[in-house]
Amino acid sequence: MLSILGFSMIAVFMYLIMSKRLSALVAIMLVPIIFGVIGGFFTELGPMMQEGVEGIASTAIMILFAILYFGIMIDSGLFDPLISKILKIVKGDPLKIVVGTAILSMTVALDGDGTTTYIITVSALLPLYKRLGMNKIILATVAMLSMGVMNMTPWGGASAMAMASLNLDASELFLPMIPVMGFGLIWVLAVAFILGKGERKRLGVVEIQHDHTNSEANSELAATTVSHDYRRPKLVWFNFILTIVLMASLIIDFMSLTILFMIAFAIALLVNYPDLKDQQDRIAVHSKNALAVVSIVIAAGIFTGIMSGTxxxxxxxITLVSFIPESFGPFLPVIVAYASAPFTFFMSNNAFYFGVLPIIAQAADAYGISAAEIGRASLIGQPIHVLSPLVAAAHLLIGLVGTDFGDLQRFAVKWALGTVTVMTIAAIILGVI
Structure with missing residues (x-):
């Protein structure tokens, strides 16, 4: 009876989200409460929900301060020298331009926000693509491939949801995935090289005036990201060193990621914007993105609390395990790595990570496979997820580049599948799954 109730709850939850009858934020709180009452757990729901929310509070706080930190870094102009350097180096060589697109989009995607990544990458490089007559779909494809890998960071969304639904922390789920992501990024650079070489063969190397193109690109960038009043060019080296120290600290894992991001954000905000009014303005600008992600993670505590408590x-x-052939058990992580691609393409990350993943993790436990291993495998399909029409940032990218969604998907899907395959193989070899 509990199994039927649970699967019915997941089905209703996914239907409401995918049909847009309810927002994910509302559905993830109300649907489990309703089914909990139907199951006769009315008087026990309060403690269950409280326990669920408390279990993911640390993850939610970490995500909040990570988004704010990288927002400050972008506002202060940490990535401006990189953009200028890339524009100076690539000049009129299509191969260098496409590889530069990959490097820039990977770097900016550190904040985990697809919207910011696409705006900065396209604004900086679209003038060059137009000037040389390059295929704009390549620009969109490379940016999406980069975002597909970087979206696996804890503050990018997918990892946060996986951690929340499986009650894991970043050291269990994310840190082992860093070298796997490294292989994914190498693959993206390889794809950029292949596509760039094809464009160079088609167009040749064109001599252009760097200053004019750079000015045009920087003008578009300034108009679409942040006012120059908040740029801090004199603090670029300080911000760079602070970010390097933060990243190194994350890898060393000597302190909670939550505390590290809180401290780094406080230092970055104080040094870059000592004026209280400026601090308030910067926090206000990024609070919308932060609230959208953090609120859904906190709300997920109700969902996971009721699912576990009941x-x-x-x-x-138990029901799911009964349908899995015994011989397939040891291969569940690999199956999940590939299955997460179509799952997250046809449904939102919310529906997959909160609705499907916990069930698979429980099934895997019967074969001695940890929830952390299944969680890591579930992230590998993200390069396909970013191509989904359910992702709002993808529509922004299409609008910025000026291409058709179907054309982009047909062009990019094979390269995205390549990313999934490379990361799956890397994860197996490295023992991550």
Whole structure:
């Protein structure tokens, strides 16, 4: 009975989200409460929900301060020298331009926000693509491939949801994935080289005036990102060193990621914007993105709390295990790595990570496979997810580049599948899954 109730709840939850009858934020809180009442757990729901929310509070706080930190870095102009350098180096060589597109989009995507990544990358490089007559779909494809890998960071969304739904912390889920992401980024650079070489063969190397193109690109960039009043060019080296120290600290794992981002954000905000009014303005600018992600993670505590507290998740796992052939058990992580691609393409990350992933993790436990391993595998399909029409940032990219969604998907999907395959192989070799 609990199994039927659980699967019914997941089906209703996914239907409401995918049909846009309810927002994910509302559905993830109200649907489990309703089914909990139907299951006769009315008086026990309060403690279950409280426990669920408390379990993911640290993750939500970490995500909040990570978004604010990288927002400050972008506002202060940390990436401006990189943009200028790339524009200066690539000049009129299509090969260098496409590789430069990959490097720039990877760097900016550190903040985990597809909207910011696409705006900065396209604004900086679209003038060059137009000037040389290069295929604009390549620009969109390379930016999406970069975002598909970088979206696996804890503050990017997917990892946060996986951590929340499986009650894991970043050291269990994300840190082992860093070298896997490294292989994914190498693949993206390889794809950029292949596509750039094709454009160079088609167009040749064109001599252009650097200053004019750079000015045009910087003008568009300034108009679409942040006012120059908030740029801090004299603090670029300080911000760079602070970010390097932060990244190194994350890898060393000597302190909670939550505390590290809180401290780094406080230092960055104080040094870059000592004036209280400027601090308030910068926080206000980035609070919208932060609230959208953090609120859904906190709300997920109700969902996971009720699923666990009522034992619905256990009953569903037992049912699911009964349908899995014994011989398939040891290969569940690899199956999940590939299955997460179509799952997250046809449904939102919310529906997959909160609706499907916990069930798979419970099923895998019967074969001695940890929830952390399944969680890591579930992130590998993100390069396909970013191509989904359900992703709002993808529509922004299409608008900025001026191409058709179908054309982009047909062009990019094979390269995105390549990213999934490379990262899956890397994860197996490295023992991550």
């Amino acid at each position: 034992k619905m998740i256990d009953a569903m796992a």
